[in-house]
Amino acid sequence: MLHSSHGVAYINDTYKINFAGDVSQGTFSDLFFSFPVIHHVNEHIEILQDNRSSFNDFWKTKYSVSPGTLLSMIPELSDYYELVTGTQSRTHPIKISSDWDRVLAIGDGIKQPSKVSIEQSFPGYEIKNIHGKATLHIQNESLRNIRATLFSDAYGNLWYIDNPFFPLVLPEISVHFLLLNVFSNLTTVQGQIVAKRYQRFPFLPIKVKIQSILSPWITFH
Numbered sequence: 001m002l003h004s005s006h007g008v009a010y011i012n013d014t015y016k017i018n019f020a021g022d023v024s025q026g027t028f029s030d031l032f033f034s035f036p037v038i039h040h041v042n043e044h045i046e047i048l049q050d051n052r053s054s055f056n057d058f059w060k061t062k063y064s065v066s067p068g069t070l071l072s073m074i075p076e077l078s079d080y081y082e083l084v085t086g087t088q089s090r091t092h093p094i095k096i097s098s099d100w101d102r103v104l105a106i107g108d109g110i111k112q113p114s115k116v117s118i119e120q121s122f123p124g125y126e127i128k129n130i131h132g133k134a135t136l137h138i139q140n141e142s143l144r145n146i147r148a149t150l151f152s153d154a155y156g157n158l159w160y161i162d163n164p165f166f167p168l169v170l171p172e173i174s175v176h177f178l179l180l181n182v183f184s185n186l187t188t189v190q191g192q193i194v195a196k197r198y199q200r201f202p203f204l205p206i207k208v209k210i211q212s213i214l215s216p217w218i219t220f221h
Contacts, residue, residue, distance in 0.1 A: 010185040021062025075153040090162040107133040121148035
């Protein structure tokens with residue numbers, strides 16, 4: 001295990017990273033506690049989400065997470081993640097109606113988070129399944145109290161993330177920090193192992209090559 005002043009501990013043998021709980025404070029914890037309110041905004045809605053309840057949850061549990069779990073939370077990598085791993089990512093697109101009857105729809109009509117996950121994220125809201133999407137009527141004044149993990153993609157679209165850390169809600173920047181930290185800790189020796197794997201199977205289809213290269217990091221959930 002590699003400890004650092006960044007408020008996380010990298011586990012070299014399993015490629016996982018520990019944070020929160022009894023892990024020493026540092027850059028990561030400072031970053032997390034900088035967001036008592038998480039601001040989500042796009043052309044359809046603005047949400048100021050009160051995240052102070054997560055501050056207490058941060059100290060209650062130590063989390064050990066793999067790069068694969070973190071990558072499954074990135075909207076831009078959704079299709080790529082599913083191609084490589086053969087499993088569903090944790091990202092689900094959000095559509096918000098622009099008329100007076102504000103409806104928030106989560107999912108693409110084929111896949112959606114579990115009802116339990118949605119109910120935890122939106123306490124007090126009535127959740128309905130309409131056309132394969134989890135839908136709820138929203139009121140701006142009560143959105144402050146939601147416990148949802150919401151990220152934005154490069155185009156400003158909102159995504160619902162099936163949160164593996166609930167009740168802890170991480171701001172999007174915190175997840176990117178964890179990803180940067182875990183990949184920066186991959187040693188030169190591990191990089192050489194990956195290169196040798198690739199060279200041993202030059203005849204394999206590209207999908208199998210990708211799986212062979214990345215499997216130590218992306219198959220842990």
